[in-house]
Amino acid sequence: MRHLIVPSVDTQRWFEVIKSNGWAEEGIGILTTDDGLKAIPVNGNAPSDSDVVWQGLNIKVIARSDNVIKHWTDLIDQELLAELDEFIPRSHELIGDILVVKLEDEVYPYREVIASAMLERMPNVRLICADKGVKGEFRVRNLQPIKARDGDLSTLTRVKEHGQVIVIDPNKSYFSTRLSTERHGNYIAAKQLSNQLSRPITVCDPYAGVGPAMAGLLTESGLVDRALLGDLNPSAVELLQQNITKYLSKNNTPITVEIRCQDGRKWRDISEFNHTVDLLLVNLPHDTVSHFIDLFPLMRRNSQSLIRGWAIIDKTELQTISSRLAMLFADNGATNHSITCDEIKGFSSSKSFVRIESHQVFQ
Ligand SMILES: C[S@@+](CC[C@H](N)C(=O)[O-])C[C@H]1O[C@@H](n2cnc3c(N)ncnc32)[C@H](O)[C@@H]1O
Structure with missing residues (x-):
């Protein structure tokens, strides 16, 4: 049976990732290896040993007693x-x-x-x-x-991720357990940006779905001072409101939250939101790149800011997308710009799912 080998301190986090994705081998416990690492059993649905989701950790086959496993x-x-x-x-x-x-x-x-x-x-x-x-x-x-x-x-159900509960209804609004690692990346990036700016940050997630990206960000006291959140799907916004109320109740610093059911491109029409955002999340994979232009007005000026976006692009574009986006950002006032575009996984034989991460100062 395959096992993911993780350092002991990371066991809980990886076990949650494995469990929430349906990759856990039910009824088989976690082992401690001879060198003090933990071995978490994974089932046949878990991605291949070399998949990027494992972030370079080893997968080892370890024999376990067959009679413990009983299939449905x-x-x-x-x-x-x-x-x-x-x-x-x-x-x-x-x-x-x-x-x-x-x-x-x-x-x-x-x-x-x-x-x-x-x-x-x-x-x-x-x-x-x-x-x-x-x-x-x-x-x-x-x-x-x-x-x-x-x-x-x-x-209607609940998913536990990175220690927080997210209420979802997969029959009514989008949610993917597979993006859990990306959400952890948002949290790390938000902390880094807040440390760099020496203040709480303003985040904007106009395609928030039920708000899973906010679970880590809004429950951490002192990290965020304002959140602009929305989705076009009213059923998603209903659960977004519920989830955000719960996250805010765990935070003991004040956060101003605006939740809107609207097209993400319309936030720019409300002048009080312009030039306020330090961290923007753009998760509308088929349209992320084309929506950027309408989202730039939201970004804070003369201050370090970060945009994290996820896009599905043609594999042929993988080499050129960063330079194409660098030009688009520069045309819209981005200076001190650094952009990366990393493939997270293949989407189809001709398309890839990529993470765009752009650090800049908008003038
Ligand atoms: C890929 S999902 C991402 C949801 C959420 N960020 C997450 O990670 O679970 C994209 C979301 O954007 C919403 N959406 C689609 N078009 C939109 C638009 N023009 N403006 C705002 N939201 C939109 C969809 O309803 C969906 O919830």
Whole structure:
């Protein structure tokens, strides 16, 4: 069985990443290796050993007792299992206490049997949903509830990340557990910027979804003095408000928060928001680059500032995007500029998902 090898002090953080992504091998404990490191067991859904998500940590295969593992398929009729074999779902995704499963047409009539076995085998799961792709104007996930442990078919759930709880409803608004490492990066970057400026910073997240990026930033006293947050999807904004209220209650320094349900490009139309932002987050991967121009007016002038954005770009653009953006930023008054554009993962055979990180002083 594969195990992620981590320094002892990082065990909790990595265990949360593994668990919230549905990569934990249920029922198998964490080991201490001979050299005092911790070995966290991961299941077949976890990314490959060389994936950047592991941040250079080692993955080792360590033998564990087979009889401890019992798969949910052991719990269904073995004749039926043999009949359906090639269509049986091999992977699933855990979002909070919801297990999302892709069901082929061939097994769909047996969805309740499958869901019951999964619920029995996985005590942390409350609800089994079929993955029906995406839906609607905001292209949120289309999850069809199949069976709940307690009869509650609601897709409202909670995810614990970096010690904070985020209330989400994946059926109504976007949320990705896979961006957890990026959110930790936002927190580190915010601390660095605040230290550099020797004051609390103003953050803006106009595409905030339910607000996961704020969990770390707004719960830390003295880090942020003002937050401008929004989303175009009203269902996301409802949960954003809930999450932010909770984060603020844990902070003992005053923070002014503005939450708006609007197009991110419209923040610039309200003059009191212009020239106020120290840290801007732009997570609208298909449109991040084209929205930059409307977001520049928000950035504070004559002061060090940071923009972190995530974009899906053509692989052919990987070499040129930094210089193209450097020109765009310079044309919009950025000086002392340093920009990086790092590939986080392949998105398709021709596209990549990248993180853009830009430090500058706008004049
Ligand atoms: C990729 S999601 C990111 C959400 C959140 N930042 C996160 O990391 O979970 C993009 C979000 O932008 C919202 N959105 C789409 N177009 C928008 C626009 N023009 N202005 C503001 N929000 C928009 C979507 O509803 C969605 O919640």
